[in-house]
Amino acid sequence: MGDGLADRPGLAARRHVLTVGASPHGVRAALIQVNGVLCADGVGRDDRGTCETVLAEVLNNIVEHAYGGKDDRNIGVVLSRDRRGLVVEVTDAGAPMPGGCLPDPKAAPLDVARDDLPEGGFGWSVIRDLTAGLEYRRVNGINRLRFRVPFGA
């Protein structure tokens, strides 16, 4: 992808704002929509896949934990581009992060008996691996998560 992003319409020139229904199907629809936006903006398949994976984990966490499965709620997503990648801001009005800060789970050991293999707990390590500048704030009852998905990583 060349320079001159500002000359083109698309994410480089404007923000893209989505309201996501806080349910697994709402998340799925949003991911498909974001993929279309990024594709139209000339983002390559690998980078689109990375964005989709990160957004899926972030949004699923909110659906499951912040909103605890109450599926009549909404999640706000604002996307913008800079030269290094996709800048994402996600807001929700659900429960705060436990302890007021982002989890940093240790990966569960995998050299264990089949019955002891983990079936979950992958989300935050995937988010941390694929993002930069991850930042969480709780202001006036709103969770606000900001990060960049670097491209070409």
Next chain:
Amino acid sequence: MELDHDIKGDVLVITPAEPRIDAAVAIQFKDGMRTLTQDAGGRVVLDLRRVDFVDSSGLGAIVGAMKQLGGQARLELASLTPNVAKVFRLTRMDTVFTIHDSADHALQAAASHG
């Protein structure tokens, strides 16, 4: 969740027909796998060639599908598309499963390996 399936020799090949194994279908996927594999006693190959997206719920359901197999049965994977392969790599689940380039490769692989 539609799961195509076929017995080839002594190998059960299961091919999800939908492009996503995500939080919206993870439980259905795991239940469908349980139904299809309850009598399986040998190799089960999950052919993911049509799946272009797996999130951590889907990944957990694939691990769960392996754990719910009986006795000697074991689950192998085939045809991971690029973004699916990345999720397995990031979570190091690629070290847990035998992963084949394709279902055909899986069928050619000696049944005794692993």
